Amino acid sequence: MDGVLVDSMSYHAEAWDIVLKTAGISIDKKIIYELEGANCRQVIDIILRQHNQIPTETEIRDLGRKKMEVFELIERVRPFDGMPELLETLKLKYQLAVVSGSNKKTVQTTLNTFFPDTFKVIVDGEETRIGKPSPEPYLRAIEKLGIPKNHCLVIENAPLGIRSAKGAGLRCIAITTYLSREFLKEADFIVDDHRELRKYLEREAERENDKGYNHVNTP
Structure with missing residues (x-):
């Protein structure tokens, strides 16, 4: 859907960047494009582990919820x-x-x-x-x-x-x-x-x- 049907990935990347900063993590937004297709849980797990953090279930749930909230606020898909x-x-x-x-x-x-x-x-x-x-x-x-x-x-x-x-x-x-x-x-x-x-x-x-x-x- 994202990237084939609708032009949306820049908003997903921006939302992830904003939310991950609240967890003390700065990313190159290109990583979100490379991880496109992975579900929310996978994205959080991969990125946090790249920064030597093992996410808890609570962190996965909270970061995923915040990302969706930010995406809905900024998207112009x-x-x-x-x-x-x-x-x-x-x-x-x-x-x-x-x-x-x-x-x-x-x-x-x-x-x-x-x-x-x-x-x-x-x-x-x-x-x-x-x-x-x-x-x-x-x-x-x-x-x-x-x-x-x-x-x-x-x-x-x-x-x-x-x-x-x-x-x-x-x-x-x-x-x-x-x-x-x-x-x-x-x-x-x-x-x-x-x-x-x-x-x-x-x-x-x-x-x-x-x-x-x-x-x-x-x-």
């Missing part, structure tokens, strides 16, 4: 240009799923605001025990969709999400919204913007038209 129109076209032919590391409230608010009645399956960061880069979130989406893996195409924009998709045995295309190609090289194919993404999907639709592939997962 908008869909990427052309994405609403692209999804309107795709949903006529494909079953669409969102697999996101963001919390349930953020995912539901974003999708209900910008893409209502678009996705058959939604897997948020609170639904699985382990988030990306574990394959568990994508395996859950496949289970809910009830489709074979070779009928899926994942669209990702971050290394943890790509590893999650590939670990689940899925084909993955990456888009360079926030990170350069060097961070996304584990994907099967890379596009540089949403216009190129649309062209790629149109070519895929033509190529697979006779094969009965009709499922696309988007993070």
Whole structure:
């Protein structure tokens, strides 16, 4: 969702920066882009351990709550240009799923605001025990969709999400919204913007038209 459907990661990074400073931790915001796809618990655990701290359950809960509160105050999230129109076209032919590391409230608010009645399956960061880069979130989406893996195409924009998709045995295309190609090289194919993404999907639709592939997962 974040970074593929909506331009939101700068607000997530800013919110994490503000909240982690209350715990005495200063970060390079780029780390948030590199950790995109991990759920809230994972982000806190990874960053605190990098600063030689082992977070308690109370710290994880409190920092996660504060981050969500700050994000809701500062965010000005908008869909990427052309994405609403692209999804309107795709949903006529494909079953669409969102697999996101963001919390349930953020995912539901974003999708209900910008893409209502678009996705058959939604897997948020609170639904699985382990988030990306574990394959568990994508395996859950496949289970809910009830489709074979070779009928899926994942669209990702971050290394943890790509590893999650590939670990689940899925084909993955990456888009360079926030990170350069060097961070996304584990994907099967890379596009540089949403216009190129649309062209790629149109070519895929033509190529697979006779094969009965009709499922696309988007993070």
